Amino acid sequence: MGARRGTTRARGVRAAAAALAALGLLATGCGGGSGSGDGKVTIRYSWWGAKDRAELIQKTVEMFEKEHPNIKVKTDFSEYTDFWSKFNTQAAGGNAPDVFQNSYAFLRKYGDKNLLLDLNGQAKAGNLSLKGFRDGLEKAGDIDGKLLGVPVGANTFALFYNPDAYRKAGVTVEAGWTWDDFFAAAEKVRKSDDTLYGASDNANVMYLYDLYLRQNGKAFFTKDGKLGFTEDDLTKWWGRWQQHAKADELVPGKKSEQAKPKASISADLSASEFTWDNFLVRFAAETKTSLDLGPIPTTDGKRTGQYLSSLMLSGSARTQHPKEVAQFIDFMTHDPEVGKVMGYNRGIPATTSQYDAYEPQGVDAKIAAYEKSVSAQLEPITPHPAGADVAEAAFLRIYTQVALGQTSMGKAVDQFFNEADSALGS
């Protein structure tokens, strides 16, 4: 009995030591870097979007790997908001993806924190071409002289409308129409068809309000990163939409919440809605109603305040492989075959080589025609400060509460200014 106990004990000690050793092994195993022995470099590429985009991107990544056999690309995607939460966590741990999809609204937020690779150096070294971008887009990612992102596609704001409903109501949309015309049209549509509201209540869309402000010589954000409008301005803007909502011309707040994740217009609740023009691709999949793109209403009959915004690719400042990242971005933005595969999924291709390679069909052709029609209107974009995304989310949420009847206008405006000011750090 005693002898047996002795051996078990010895075995126990050995087992414990083995367990410790295993732990140690595990720890060293985790420490291994991404550089593998055979001269092959692996870069991580993450982006936001859904399944349809995933399939296209996978194709383009395979094309890139074929062209650059020494580079392997690991992809990773999630939905828009989940993407940023994940990105924040990874970046805070010093483990941001080497290259990732970005958009204009985030350049300053992450640029200020030195998380983004300045691609100017790589462009000078010849790893990334900045030639052949449409409409001066090569400057789109330029923040205070640093090139923090390169656009892959660009889009602009548009009015989506149901042409049948408009025809039935006897309204025509024409360039240079005013906000009064727009709201009058909404009223007419509502009167002519009791199954449809005249328009979706878009008072909470930051980008639309930005256009309206730009028409009036202001903008949502000032150059020094503050809010570019007063509480009075906002009360007027939200108040005007509320007035038409109360007249039962716009989709009620509750109904549009219930229709989610569909947009009100693709849920066939309303006859018009404002959003980015490349959303036509998504709406076409969600509804059988054929939708058209129309001009943004104006204040003075001329200026729409429109600009091009773009989806970009950015590199991580901490990447071990800046050269390969630049080569990847170069391929993704310039290669004509990539343009053919991606189509208008991320907006209209940013380079002429990709733009010319792709022959738009169906809804894509509509988007192309729309962008051509507004190209003379386009103005430069106003910079988005760090915290712009938080302000946008607050804008959306707080007006929704007004539309749901949960809060008064005065309280809502106050609350928005509080939240935006603290997000913008003033």
Add this chain to the structure above:
Amino acid sequence: MTPTTTRATHGTRPPTGKSRATAAPGTRPAPAAGRRQGRRENLAGYLFLTPWCIGILLLTLGPMLVSLYLAFTDYNLFDSPRWIGFKNFQDLFQDDRWWTSVQVTLKYVLIGTPLKLAAALAVALLLVKPRKGQGFYRSAFYAPSLIGASVSVGIVWRAIFNDDAVVDKSMSLFGWDVGGWIGDPDWALPTLITLTVWQFGAPMVIFLAGLKQVPGELYEAAEMDGAGRWRRFRSITLPMISPVLFFNLLLELIHSFQVFTSAVVIAGSGTNTGGPGDSLLVYGWYLYEQGFRNLRMGYAAAMAWMLMLGIGLVTAVLFKTQRGWVHYEEDAR
């Protein structure tokens, strides 16, 4: 650990103080050899404990201390934390959305937990007597809590309660036209509460075990005295299972305070956070949003510690009231 053993351990609990077993029980070797052997045995013990010790230091205690420190700083995940004292806590009390999240969470906890426990106990009472297909029913009722915290159930729930989905359509047949339940600020939270009530399997299993421990003689005696069903339930079952009830209540309360996944999945992500009009903005979600989306990690840490204080307070109150309604067998002695 499980409450079912409470009764059993009362009998075998070692007498406190006196004859503490020093070395390995059973054998009694010579003093010197024994000490050495004991030391070696201890060494092995500590070695085996090391992974656990490292774990608790690195994964529990360390992060907790860091989070406590962060609660007093302004920290955006990227720049180094800046000490600001109690400012985060002061800001909390002036933050409307924080109060909203507290309210939503309290509603969820105070309505959801009793309903869930009632459902668990009711079904446990039905399933405690042996009958045909008992095994099947027990597993069937338990299954939802197995997949409890998973995203898939949230997605299913979303699909069921969405606009034009099963619930909406069948309710409309009876003239009750809500539309999408999840998009309606008045119905979103009840939908979430239904989900937690539906997942009553875990407390049910514990209730089942507790019910089995109630001695049958008590019921026989009571029946002889002419006690009806309800009377027997109130005077025998409830007091006898009160320790189990207490355990379940405590566990479910703590668990509900931390609700996160189901709310997020049901309300859907995208730009829409907090559900329609913030009606689903549970505490955990707001904390997550502040920490990982708005990059206010210090604020989020302060929120986490307030939550811990809250849960601690509720637990303490429960333990205090325990004397009044929880009956352990030793009290009867």
